[in-house]
Amino acid sequence: MNGRAILEAVKDGSLSVDDAERMLRAQPFVDLGFAKVDTQRRLRQGASEVIYGASKTPEQSVKIAETLIENGSECVMVTRCNEEVHDLATSHGLRSDYRKDARICIIGDIPERTRDSYVCVLCAGTSDIPVAEEAAVTAEVLGCNVKRTYDAGVAGIHRLLSDADTIMGATAVIVAAGMEGALPSVVGGLVSVPVIAVPTSVGYGASFGGLTALLAMMNSCASTVSVVNIDNGFGAGYIASLIDKRGEV
Amino acid sequence: MNGRAILEAVKDGSLSVDDAERMLRAQPFVDLGFAKVDTQRRLRQGASEVIYGASKTPEQSVKIAETLIENGSECVMVTRCNEEVHDLATSHGLRSDYRKDARICIIGDIPERTRDSYVCVLCAGTSDIPVAEEAAVTAEVLGCNVKRTYDAGVAGIHRLLSDADTIMGATAVIVAAGMEGALPSVVGGLVSVPVIAVPTSVGYGASFGGLTALLAMMNSCASTVSVVNIDNGFGAGYIASLIDKRGEV
Amino acid sequence: MNGRAILEAVKDGSLSVDDAERMLRAQPFVDLGFAKVDTQRRLRQGASEVIYGASKTPEQSVKIAETLIENGSECVMVTRCNEEVHDLATSHGLRSDYRKDARICIIGDIPERTRDSYVCVLCAGTSDIPVAEEAAVTAEVLGCNVKRTYDAGVAGIHRLLSDADTIMGATAVIVAAGMEGALPSVVGGLVSVPVIAVPTSVGYGASFGGLTALLAMMNSCASTVSVVNIDNGFGAGYIASLIDKRGEV
Amino acid sequence: MNGRAILEAVKDGSLSVDDAERMLRAQPFVDLGFAKVDTQRRLRQGASEVIYGASKTPEQSVKIAETLIENGSECVMVTRCNEEVHDLATSHGLRSDYRKDARICIIGDIPERTRDSYVCVLCAGTSDIPVAEEAAVTAEVLGCNVKRTYDAGVAGIHRLLSDADTIMGATAVIVAAGMEGALPSVVGGLVSVPVIAVPTSVGYGASFGGLTALLAMMNSCASTVSVVNIDNGFGAGYIASLIDKRGEV
């Protein structure tokens, strides 16, 4: 019985005021109109759901995915997982696609893309590719077209500039970079769309597991840059997808 | 002579290949189509420009504003300035509006808003208001409608929830918070649009001038949250405006 | 109209279900039973209220205090304020008591203490006294008896031990210490009641404004010790008062 | 011969002043009335004792437990231990109960609870459960009733609010949280009893092994919150038990 139903029952006398008061307190606020409160845990982008694989066994991940699909989800994404999840899903008769670089297993059907717009994902060096791919695949599963420009470090700035048109045409740009974390600033100066910077834990010595890149990105001289946690490719892909679909409705 | 003009001149023989080659190298890339490269420094959102007032004398700020307006800008925003800029602008016969809380002086006419959408700006405590206002006024000058929910700290969570409908209806949400920096996480769990978190330097002791809030925001358990520099209300307002107008063209 | 009143009105038909649903959403959750949600901002310990004076003008502080007392508060405490608040309160005809060491102005009547139990406040050096006093006066205004043992640093451990009986008889012990922050561990080994440690910003060089004391206290080998923010005497006094009155009801 | 006995012997001449002086110096201060000095190492809460298992072999832990029980202890708790301790204790004919989540082995009989009051233990995510359970089981062994509310992260605030009545009825609330460490602030705003915050080392990137959560909790805007060391569930459970039994005597 949701909030309205309770009120109706009070109105027609089938529910006492006392009971109604108790019920209103006890149940999820969702019934009072806060339906979106639950959005965070069930990502209803397109028709996809997300399982954070790092803290689950392959069995747990696949079991949850299976249940979701049985209940109507078209596509379930398991992040930070290894190939075992894929093998197990396949052996359960599920359609499964494992993206090794991204460490993401996609179970079910990736929703078709209905927009022409695209998100651009860049990274500075080859070691940053796993984080960049996590972002790119996340955005794809959430319904975005994605264009990638990898290995475009600032010490070889011409490589970045040669892709400038592509970058400037995106609705949002994700930039993954470790070491000195300079790439988002350069990109942020090229584009007039939001740049989501992802510091990576790539580097050694004074890179401090990504802290240096994180701090550098926070201090970007480009006003278009905001930052997510170290190696948080998923978060970047998720935010970019929210921006990309902004023009939709 | 821009890139095309140079090519035309080469074609008609009025320019030698040697001279053309030298000219192409020497001049700003803008002529080769990288017009947007310059976007960062001249914010052509609506018809507004931005002057960073903190590192300039009132005279310098007003002089630059005057020149921009004489050259066709409708509206110039001077950030991090005091009331002197406003007084001086007025004495120069410029239309000027000083927003004390935001420390922003708006010279010229704020562009009319043509969108129905709005950006929501929240802050945790009254001490965070200057940063929140810098974000809010920035977004307004850049053409956005803005709705404010101030003093909605997590230790009085009901205040936040009572504004939940407003918050959930925005195209982007800016959250300024100091101390433990928890508000963006709570908000990020409520909404399915990008949340731009601004750590503020409000606090004492182990707040370390905003570092604690910054780190907490980076670790947000809500995937919708990205972060800008401590006290960087301008950046947050700017990014939010980019997202808000995304649906426009 | 609170939650129950709304339900009654729905029941007797004076309120439509639609309007009731809207009203339930719009109003503070307090009406649905979350009365204590508001506790944080209005500290109803005994009959006292608290105003954080640091971010207010004396005029603002006194105005708020006056209003609260006119509305039935017996006692209002203004923290982190200077003597101006006291002078202004007195000139408004309010009964006022300024505790210089604690930087607290007490307006109205401190509630009588009805318990025999007491809270013990210790500090390591004379420079820690302001923080210790903020804690002690806070606890007193919130209805506790307080016993003080000041200047009991660990480098003169006999001073502490000579007060051991007093310390061991308290319901809660507050320990303020800067520099190496060792006192809470020693005290925590003496007593079997909660010890609330307050790192102070006293020290120089590698004390880093209290961070060293804070970290040392976090690592206390005594299991009875928990820690509040640097210089947060108010918080410590508040928590101690909650523990002290625990046995009351 | 304790302090009084020594004095009596001096009085009746059976002990010389010289010998008495030497004896007073040499013996534990406990004889001079500091009996509780020893409390820290032998936790006489109910009738339970605690062994820190992390720095001991299973054999050592079980040997100590056996000796304690032979000497009259009803219940001995071994913390941070694995199942080997349990197996070994059982093979020694000891009644043993292993709590896997809490990594605690309880040897002997948990004391019956004689109070109606209860302690509430919350945690933000499933990864925080081991720390929360260490706190919960510790409090139980020390004689408290415990109610648990797990997986109540701030990004899904309604889950927390739906348990608000339970939380508000406790005598003390323990909150374990990693990542941004925001949960204690939200809880601290709901209740008017002490909140003991336990930062956990859960997180990645800029969580720095729990430091971010620790700093955030230190800066809590709720005055009811004090903090213990990262992952220190035992300390939190111990302090909560002290508060819970405060009303007893």
Added chain:
Amino acid sequence: MNGRAILEAVKDGSLSVDDAERMLRAQPFVDLGFAKVDTQRRLRQGASEVIYGASKTPEQSVKIAETLIENGSECVMVTRCNEEVHDLATSHGLRSDYRKDARICIIGDIPERTRDSYVCVLCAGTSDIPVAEEAAVTAEVLGCNVKRTYDAGVAGIHRLLSDADTIMGATAVIVAAGMEGALPSVVGGLVSVPVIAVPTSVGYGASFGGLTALLAMMNSCASTVSVVNIDNGFGAGYIASLIDKRGEV
């Protein structure tokens, strides 16, 4: 009545056992033989006492000094004070000597030195001299001969080496250095006596107020080096005096 006197009184019946027991507990442990417990606060080196001037008014400092001298102290040292203390002491008819560089005022008569041994004080740059002088004057007032080698930074290593004989002949060496804090390591390699390193807050940028020097000194490759707090010249001088007089008794 000290500990022995109490025992004698019990013996001769002039004091009851009850009263004796209470008195033993109440009074300073000094009477039970812990006379040195008090050493820290009353430095009985030679016949000198120390007042920490930084947290006292000139009036307070002089008043304390006066009282000490009236009660038999030959010499009182006021540290971290300005010339006002000296002027005030002189106007009170006290013999006073102000050491400007060391910020120390010596009231009374410096004890004559009866040892031939000496302490050596070095510093790296002219900006380190105040800290070095605080150490040197402290050691002198505490009865040591002191030899100074200033401005002997490692970037001009020959200056240090030319004083090598002097340095090697000391009973203890104090080295004050800011910036990279390298001098103690070099000195520690030259001598076979304890080297007390004092990091100073001299430097800029990445010197972090002396933290860099402190950390460098902690990592000294010379095994003879131990470290005191940043700018703690007094502590270094005090420890050196303890070592210097070691051979005395």
Added chain:
Amino acid sequence: MNGRAILEAVKDGSLSVDDAERMLRAQPFVDLGFAKVDTQRRLRQGASEVIYGASKTPEQSVKIAETLIENGSECVMVTRCNEEVHDLATSHGLRSDYRKDARICIIGDIPERTRDSYVCVLCAGTSDIPVAEEAAVTAEVLGCNVKRTYDAGVAGIHRLLSDADTIMGATAVIVAAGMEGALPSVVGGLVSVPVIAVPTSVGYGASFGGLTALLAMMNSCASTVSVVNIDNGFGAGYIASLIDKRGEV
């Protein structure tokens, strides 16, 4: 078709202005004269190229080296690799030389040195040798003569001074040091050529993986010292080679 070729084609009419404009934008800036933009990735010092072996399989490293040599490179250096690379290169019929201490495999022929000048490489302790050797071998492969002075820690300063003539005669000096990182300052005071300091991760406790050495080196009192990342021997060797060959052309 490079930039000039495009212009020529426009001039002779074989290329339209439109196509020329598009081509100028699309192709690498190298064609417009920024040939050196690419320098970073292909180190054309003498005739050597560099492969960063740490992030590649031996197979990948050798394959790249083989291709480069087939395309005319005389010498290819694989850094941070183990002996497998050497064995594999040899089995491919390549001339290969593995420098174990430096963890560098040199494939092909080290270019002959044509300069009399030399670079000097120092290190403080035997544990710093791998970093020093990485620097030394890098400089050698890039065409420099190298003189080594190892195990010259500041705590045995005479060892350093006995090599002073050698050190002072170099065109650039590389100094690798961990722990307190003092050696570059001492060396920087001896020479009037650039000193490139390399902090190493050698040490324990408060050395923090090289951070202490890094900070100490940044604060060097010698103006000749600049610093590269922790353990970055390659970078130091590369910069030194640039300085050494400065006098060449």
Added chain:
Amino acid sequence: MNGRAILEAVKDGSLSVDDAERMLRAQPFVDLGFAKVDTQRRLRQGASEVIYGASKTPEQSVKIAETLIENGSECVMVTRCNEEVHDLATSHGLRSDYRKDARICIIGDIPERTRDSYVCVLCAGTSDIPVAEEAAVTAEVLGCNVKRTYDAGVAGIHRLLSDADTIMGATAVIVAAGMEGALPSVVGGLVSVPVIAVPTSVGYGASFGGLTALLAMMNSCASTVSVVNIDNGFGAGYIASLIDKRGEV
């Protein structure tokens, strides 16, 4: 009497071996051939000397300068000084030139430049100019030609590229940058000469007084970059001058 003179005196019998041995030990090593040991303190580049003005009164600075010039110095540079030094020098009849941006006063005649080569000095923003100018003027006084490219931040990368030819033609490049400190990496990718990076304390929030820029620069992906202390323009200019004159002799 220098080392040689001592030996001559021993040879001709005018000095005993004992006295000679003592004298050799006592005097500066400079006489034994380590003349360059003293180089650090007396910068004999061209014919210029340097006085660090920050820790001296104008009177002291001018007095030293006057003495140096009377003793044959052609040019003395006073760093980190204000205009008072210039006024005082002029009033003493000295030829003086005050460079306001660089905070350097040049007393005497800047040596003529005899090389064609030049050093390039870049900075990211207008706020970085004082540090850049300190570097540039230092290099000029030490005999270098200097070319400046200011306000070339990475967020407007085309400005940098348009000066690429100038930058690529230098013998050494100095790059001063605050905030994210990204510029040196971009420049380091363009050139094949040493890049000396100077982090500046420009920025706010998470720039931590230049620490973020410093760390970012240490992690530069360009192998040509080494770093000096925050705001250390003088050091950068000095090192660049050493590299520039490398080709001279």
Added chain:
Amino acid sequence: MNGRAILEAVKDGSLSVDDAERMLRAQPFVDLGFAKVDTQRRLRQGASEVIYGASKTPEQSVKIAETLIENGSECVMVTRCNEEVHDLATSHGLRSDYRKDARICIIGDIPERTRDSYVCVLCAGTSDIPVAEEAAVTAEVLGCNVKRTYDAGVAGIHRLLSDADTIMGATAVIVAAGMEGALPSVVGGLVSVPVIAVPTSVGYGASFGGLTALLAMMNSCASTVSVVNIDNGFGAGYIASLIDKRGEV
């Protein structure tokens, strides 16, 4: 030929001035009287030598020890080594004694102690014993008598006080403590001899591998305390032995 011999040769004409000058420069400074420069590397305390075992193979350690003993050393101490060194030494026919707790192997004969004085070594918890033992055994091998007081943490302060007489009678006190690092302050208040504090890496969470203990010790309110690196028991034992033997000559 040492310095004096050179001078004699010049005097009698058998050596030219030119050659003498060159020779003086070339040879170790030891010949000029800096014999003690070498002290650091060869610890001639009593007749013992030290080998740092951590960076050597057992074979290397034993080989060095064997050589030293063949050349007249009575006793060689190998630190941070495992039992293999002992076994190997024994198999080489060397007298060997392995101290497991201290991780030290003593090869040869510990010198007899000729002093009555003693050094006292304390530690806070059982986990600190390895570091304390490293200090204690080092001091013993270097000729000191050592008295140990272990497991004397500040949370059970009476245990420390019951050993007060022993502690107060030492010539130097070493205190090893992890966690909050409070013990040295308490001890420093009891004694009037130098206290050498050794932070240990014992602890978890916010102990940061010993950094918290280190910082706490640096801030000790007792003036007798100086600090060595984390876990540096050897250094503490070495310094204590220097102090202990101070009274000897």
